Amino acid sequence: MKQLKTVFAYEYGQYLKNKVFLVFTIIITALIILFLTLPPLLSDYFGGADDGNAQAPAVTARTKNLLLVDKAGLFESESEAEEVLLSYNVTLQSDGSADDASIKESIDGGQYDSAFFINSGADYTYMSKSNGITTGMDSEEIYEAVASRYRLRLYEEAGLTQEQIAGLTAAPQLSVIETGGSGFGDTYVYTYVLLMLLYISIILYGQMVATAVATEKSSRAMELLITSAKPNNLIFGKILGTGTAGLTQIGIWLAAVLVFYNINSGFWSQYDMISRIFNMPPDIVIYAVIFYILGFFIFAAIYGALGSLVNRVEEINTVAVPVVLLVLIGFFGAFAAMASPNGLIVTILSYIPVFTPFVMFVRICVTEVPVYGIAISIALTALSAVGIGVLASKIYRMGTLMYGQRPSFKELFAMLKKSKAY
Amino acid sequence: MRLSVKDIEKSFAAKHVLKGVNFEAESGRALGLLGRNGAGKTTIIRIIMGVFPPDAGEISIDGMKVTQSGRTFGYLPEERGLYPKQIILNQIIYIGMLRGMNRHDAKQSALRWLGRVGMTEYADKKLNTLSKGNQQKIQLAATLVNDPDIIILDEPFSGLDPVNAQMLKDIVGELIDSGRIVLFSSHQMGYVEQFCDSIAMLNQGKIVLSGNLKEIKRGYDRSRVLVCADVPDIKERLSQLNLRDIAESVESEESGEAVIKLKDAADRDKLLRRLIDSGMNLDKYEILEPTLEEIFVEKAGEE
Numbered sequence: 001m002k003q004l005k006t007v008f009a010y011e012y013g014q015y016l017k018n019k020v021f022l023v024f025t026i027i028i029t030a031l032i033i034l035f036l037t038l039p040p041l042l043s044d045y046f047g048g049a050d051d052g053n054a055q056a057p058a059v060t061a062r063t064k065n066l067l068l069v070d071k072a073g074l075f076e077s078e079s080e081a082e083e084v085l086l087s088y089n090v091t092l093q094s095d096g097s098a099d100d101a102s103i104k105e106s107i108d109g110g111q112y113d114s115a116f117f118i119n120s121g122a123d124y125t126y127m128s129k130s131n132g133i134t135t136g137m138d139s140e141e142i143y144e145a146v147a148s149r150y151r152l153r154l155y156e157e158a159g160l161t162q163e164q165i166a167g168l169t170a171a172p173q174l175s176v177i178e179t180g181g182s183g184f185g186d187t188y189v190y191t192y193v194l195l196m197l198l199y200i201s202i203i204l205y206g207q208m209v210a211t212a213v214a215t216e217k218s219s220r221a222m223e224l225l226i227t228s229a230k231p232n233n234l235i236f237g238k239i240l241g242t243g244t245a246g247l248t249q250i251g252i253w254l255a256a257v258l259v260f261y262n263i264n265s266g267f268w269s270q271y272d273m274i275s276r277i278f279n280m281p282p283d284i285v286i287y288a289v290i291f292y293i294l295g296f297f298i299f300a301a302i303y304g305a306l307g308s309l310v311n312r313v314e315e316i317n318t319v320a321v322p323v324v325l326l327v328l329i330g331f332f333g334a335f336a337a338m339a340s341p342n343g344l345i346v347t348i349l350s351y352i353p354v355f356t357p358f359v360m361f362v363r364i365c366v367t368e369v370p371v372y373g374i375a376i377s378i379a380l381t382a383l384s385a386v387g388i389g390v391l392a393s394k395i396y397r398m399g400t401l402m403y404g405q406r407p408s409f410k411e412l413f414a415m416l417k418k419s420k421a422y
Numbered sequence: 423m424r425l426s427v428k429d430i431e432k433s434f435a436a437k438h439v440l441k442g443v444n445f446e447a448e449s450g451r452a453l454g455l456l457g458r459n460g461a462g463k464t465t466i467i468r469i470i471m472g473v474f475p476p477d478a479g480e481i482s483i484d485g486m487k488v489t490q491s492g493r494t495f496g497y498l499p500e501e502r503g504l505y506p507k508q509i510i511l512n513q514i515i516y517i518g519m520l521r522g523m524n525r526h527d528a529k530q531s532a533l534r535w536l537g538r539v540g541m542t543e544y545a546d547k548k549l550n551t552l553s554k555g556n557q558q559k560i561q562l563a564a565t566l567v568n569d570p571d572i573i574i575l576d577e578p579f580s581g582l583d584p585v586n587a588q589m590l591k592d593i594v595g596e597l598i599d600s601g602r603i604v605l606f607s608s609h610q611m612g613y614v615e616q617f618c619d620s621i622a623m624l625n626q627g628k629i630v631l632s633g634n635l636k637e638i639k640r641g642y643d644r645s646r647v648l649v650c651a652d653v654p655d656i657k658e659r660l661s662q663l664n665l666r667d668i669a670e671s672v673e674s675e676e677s678g679e680a681v682i683k684l685k686d687a688a689d690r691d692k693l694l695r696r697l698i699d700s701g702m703n704l705d706k707y708e709i710l711e712p713t714l715e716e717i718f719v720e721k722a723g724e725e
Contacts, residue, residue, distance in 0.1 A: 006519045014508065216505075224503025224564065227471045227495065229520040397474060 003229050007237025008244075011212070015245035025249050029256045036260040040267035062089050066142065067103060067115040070094045074118055074149050084145040103127065116142050121150045189273050190280040191338060191365040194288045197250075198357060199331050202295050203324070205246040206303040210316045212238055213307025213396065226397065235393040239300045246296065287364050290378065295357025297385040299323065302354075305392035330358035341367035351377050353384035423449035423493070425470070425572060425603050429479035432465055438627060439465050442479070445622035445632050449571075452594070452604040454614035454635075456714075457624035458722050463607050464500065466624070467574055470605075471495050483572075494521060496570030500577045500607075502561055506550035510560055511536070513549070518567040528567065535563035539589065554581040562590065566597075573597055574605040579613055591616070611714040621714070625722040639711045645670075645687040649680050649697065650706035656680045663700050668692055681710065 015021050066088040068081055073094060075081040081090040091112070103115050107129060114128030116139075124146060126139040148169070155165045213235075216222045225234055261268055261278060269275045306319045333349040340346060341363045350360040350369075360377045363369050425447040432440040439462045447453040457463045469476050472488055483491040497503075504513050511532055518528030536542050539559040544552060549560060558581050565573065575594070579587055594617060598604055608614055614621065615635070623631040631638065653659050657674040665672065665682070668689040674680040684693060694707055712720075 002522075003520060006516070010512075010516050219506050220499065220501040220503055221505045222503070223499035223501055224497065224517060224561075225520070226473050227468070227497045227499075228517050 004233040004237050004240075007229065007233050008240045011238050011241025012244050015241065016248075021245070021249075025252060028253055032253060032256045033260050036257065036264055036268070040264040043267060062087055064113045064138070065089045065091070065111070067091045067093060067106070067112045069103070069115060069117045072118045072121045072150075074121070074146065074153060084149065085142060088142075100127075114138060114142075116146065118146060121153070187284075187365045188338065190277045190284065191362055193277055194284075194365075195331070195334050195358065195362065198288075198292055198295055198361070199327065201246060201250060201292070202299045202327060202357075205242055205296055206299040206323070207316070207320070208246075209239055209242045209300045210303035210307035210320065211313055212242065213304050214310050214313045214316055217308060217310070218312050222396070231393040231397040232390065235301075235304050235396055236389055239297065239304055239389060243293070243296050243300060247293075284365060287361060287374075291357040291361040294378065294381045294385065298353055298357070298381060298388060299327065301385055301388035301392050302326075305388065305395045308392065308396035308398075326354050330355040334358040334362040337362040338366055351380065353381040356381045423571065423601070423603060424484055425605075426482045427466065427470065427479075428482070430466060430469060430476045430481070431478040432462075432469060432474075432476050440469075440476070441627040443624065443627070443629055445629055447603050447605060447620075449601045449603050450598060451619045452598050452606050452617045454618035454621040455605055455607040455624065456609075456611075456614065456621055456718060456722070457607075458609075461624040461722070462627045463624055464576065467497070467576065467605070467607065471497060471574070493571040494568055496565040496568065496573045498561055498565040498573075498575045498578055500580075502557065504549050504561065504564060507548055509545075510541075510547055510549055510552075511545040514560070514564045514567050517564045521568040521570075523568055531567050531569065532563065535566050536560075538593065539563050555583055555586050558582055559586065559589075562593070566593075570602070572603045572605070574607070576607045577609070578606070579608065579610055611718055615714045623718065623721055630721045631717070635714070638717070642712045642717070643687065644690070644709050644711075645684040646710040647682045647684065647690065647693060648706065648708045648710050649682060649704065650678055651702045651704050652678060653702055659700075659702060663696060665693070665696065678705075 062082070064087055066085065068075065068078075068090050070092060071094070075092060075094075078090045078092040081092055082088065103112075104127065106112055107115060107127060114126065117125040117127070119125060124143065126142065128138065151169070152165065155168060160168070216225065222234075258278075268278075302323055303320070306323065307316065309319055310316055330349075333346060333355050336343065337346045337350070337359050346359060346363070349355045350363050351373075356377045360369070360374065364374060427443055427445050430440050430443040431438075443462070443466055445453070445455075455463055455466070468474060470481050470488070481488055483493050504510075504517075511529075514532035514536070515525065515528045518531055519525060523531065533542070533545070536545055539562055541556060541559050541563065544556065544560070549557060552560065558578075562578070565575070578590055578594075582590060591613075594604060594606075598617070604617070606614060606618055618635060620634050621632065621638070622629055649656070649660070651659075654677070656678055657672060657680055660672050660680055660682070668684055668686070670683045670685050672680055672682050682693065684690065690709065697704055697707065
């Protein structure tokens with residue numbers, strides 16, 4: 001136990017002293033702060049002041065020139081049209097003097113990006129250069145603005161009061177309530193974010209463990225280590241040290257996210273997507289931490305075993321391919337679980353240790369998993385992590401003998417069987 | 423303290439590396455573990471230190487299992503064994519702590535040994551910034567940081583210049599005098615002859631020769647005699663003595679020196695008497711013992 005603590009403290013300390021690790025931590029932290037602080041600052045600067053509405057969404061610049069040929073007289077002035085066409089510089093032409101051909105020419109010549117003809121209240125023509133996917137979006141946007149203007153005109157002509165018009169034009173609110181777990185809409189965003197974090201950090205820190213072990217082997221440092229300490233302590237100390245370093249790093253990042261989100265919460269809370277992430281239920285946070293730790297451990301153990309198999313650090317990528325595939329299966333299993341959390345395959349996957357951290361976690365997020373099921377999957381994963389860790393330390397021990405040719409799985413298995421007695 | 427290696431067998435996959443290895447080492451003595459590359463030296467060293475178990479046989483210290491004896495090991499691996507890119511002092515402290523010391527003692531001891539090998543000024547440097555010889559001295563400090571009872575040195579002299587080799591010799595000499603067991607594995611027979619009272623020679627997984635070095639040499643053929651005398655043509659002079667009845671051959675490669683091979687080693691006195699009687703003013707009369715190198719080539723040379 002004392003030895004394990006010594007290895008752990010040394011490995012953890014090495015990460016904290018590692019310049020690359022520190023610089024990476026600082027850069028990401030700086031990016032987080034920048035991302036969370038800059039948009040609110042900019043919007044205060046450009047958007048907030050002129051209409052006196054601090055809650056205004058990010059301003060859109062008027063980047064497109066529109067020729068609005070209004071034969072029906074829906075708009076009084078250009079500025080009136082620009083009020084509803086936020087991203088356009090509108091040129092209003094109400095007499096219909098210009099003919100189609102000359103307008104087409106001015107579009108081709110670049111004077112206007114597009115032209116919108118209001119032939120009568122309910123008959124419009126849109127003209128623009130063929131512009132791929134944005135053509136449809138632009139015409140839709142202008143159509144909506146003009147059509148609602150027309151409807152408003154009709155309501156006014158019918159003699160309705162402002163309140164009546166407001167009632168007619170307001171979009172009905174739809175709220176979805178799903179039984180059997182939390183609603184898909186709410187959970188989707190934060191589940192997705194947590195899943196991505198899990199995936200990235202498992203690959204990132206798992207690789208670190210593999211690199212640390214392989215470096216020890218290629219530099220022959222293990223020659224002395226393995227005669228000074230028990231391989232189990234060396235491997236588990238390394239996994240714990242790297243895991244804690246990873247948690248420290250993620251902790252710093254999350255702290256930066258939380259602090260700077262809260263500082264700028266006035267701005268960010270208007271974005272539904274983002275505020276949902278920060279309003280995730282606390283039990284989900286706890287599960288995220290549990291499955292993060294489990295997922296890290298089981299894959300770190302596998303990566304540790306792989307690290308002891310290779311002779312040079314560069315070889316890790318080759319032997320790590322099956323692990324990346326496993327992670328990917330877990331990752332896509334998790335996506336499948338988002339769509340149908342109680343499907344047969346998904347349910348089975350959620351109990352297989354290497355997939356549990358992804359699939360079971362998503363199932364917990366989007367549906368109701370019985371507590372004993374969660375307990376069983378956590379126990380299975382924890383046991384497997386320890387089992388694979390012990391296996392890794394055996395491979396590590398044997399690694400001293402296996403400079404040169406990497407052993408085949410058959411040879412490896414034979415040796416592991418032999419070493420059981422020890 | 424007595425380290426016994428008894429009937430050790432070990433095979434890896436299909437390869438039978440050790441086929442019943444036996445030898446003993448005593449405190450206050452150095453044992454030379456000799457053998458060609460791939461003879462199984464490193465394997466037996468690792469089994470002694472418990473890195474992996476033997477398939478059969480046992481290692482004991484004073485009749486106890488190694489783990490029960492509470493004895494500590496210090497190992498200097500042939501393929502060095504520290505992190506190249508980490509701070510020297512930290513690494514030595516770490517090794518000391520892994521071997522059971524607390525941080526304070528480990529640091530004191532690390533500094534003491536760094537001082538002993540003259541490397542104090544490099545304590546805060548990274549290992550790979552040092553020359554090979556200096557790295558070797560750092561390795562030695564790491565090996566000895568826990569003041570081990572049993573010291574295993576695998577090719578300790580490789581990369582050392584004569585001054586550093588002398589320093590290592592002094593340190594090893596002190597360790598032997600202070601009652602440690604020193605196991606010394608090397609190809610450099612000259613050093614083995616200087617340090618080791620006894621040897622164990624491994625060839626193809628078996629001990630082909632072991633025991634006290636002097637006795638081993640004495641057991642060799644003692645029929646070759648080196649004769650030195652200050653005469654112009656020693657070979658001519660010897661042939662005039664008519665030694666055919668007792669000598670098989672007389673060879674001289676340098677002037678004033680000749681090697682006489684006797685038919686029977688028991689005729690040594692007879693030869694000496696005749697030489698004295700001849701009045702050739704002998705400078706030297708010496709029974710030629712085989713060098714360890716010759717013994718090694720003879721015992722371990724054949725495939």
